[in-house]
Amino acid sequence: MKVTIDNPASAPQPLSPYYSQVARVEQPDGSALLYLSGQIAEGATLAEQSRGVFETIDALLKAHGATLADIINIRTYLTDIGKLHEYGAVRREFLTGTPPTSMTFEVPRLFRPEAQIEVEVVAAVPADR
Template sequence: MQRILDNPANVSAPFGDRFAHVARVDLDGGALLMLSGQVAVDDSGEVVAPGDITVQSERVFAIIGDILAAHGATFADVVHLRTFMTNLDDLPAYGVSRRGLFDGTPPPASTTVEVSRLFLPGAVLEVEVTAVLAGQR
């Protein structure tokens, strides 16, 4: 078993290098990817479209897609999502962005909770994912 903490070059570094974007655990016959929560920021770390759930959802999933791709994964490899939202009334708009990413039935396991705020002002959404890569080392 090998453990790798990574900040892929194709994604902006986390704030102050305080955490890794992804923890990868290589196991016999595959790998487990656990992504840190991602918020909608641009390459300079500024929140994209403060307060706009639709734009932020699209940006968050673009960042997640880039992190997955850096480890040879796609959204088809995602087995669980954990979503933190500042307003559950935004759930339908978030769902539209999310539904387009997962072709399988049923979609991945999921947890969604409302929180009073996120660590960056203007961010209304944070998403963590776990993915499993079969047959990769």
């Protein structure tokens, strides 16, 4: 099994030197699994931050030949679960196909004090990409 750790130049860089953005795990059949670190984004509202998060996730996936449709698992951390509907509306804009497996948690705070949301995903890249 080959594992590649990456910070693609075509996507926003990590906010800290203590982590990498993507771990790509090559499978024997030529496909790959992509594990993305949790993503946060700037913005005044949860909707703005959510949009920024999915734009970053999209850029990271594209750098590895994947799309948002390749996401198989998504974990969301919200500082206010009462705003889940705001996040859900943005998520449906970006994830338009069959929904991936999912977990959502309410947390008291995130890596950056202004962050209202953090999202991490796992994607499966077919062998032909």
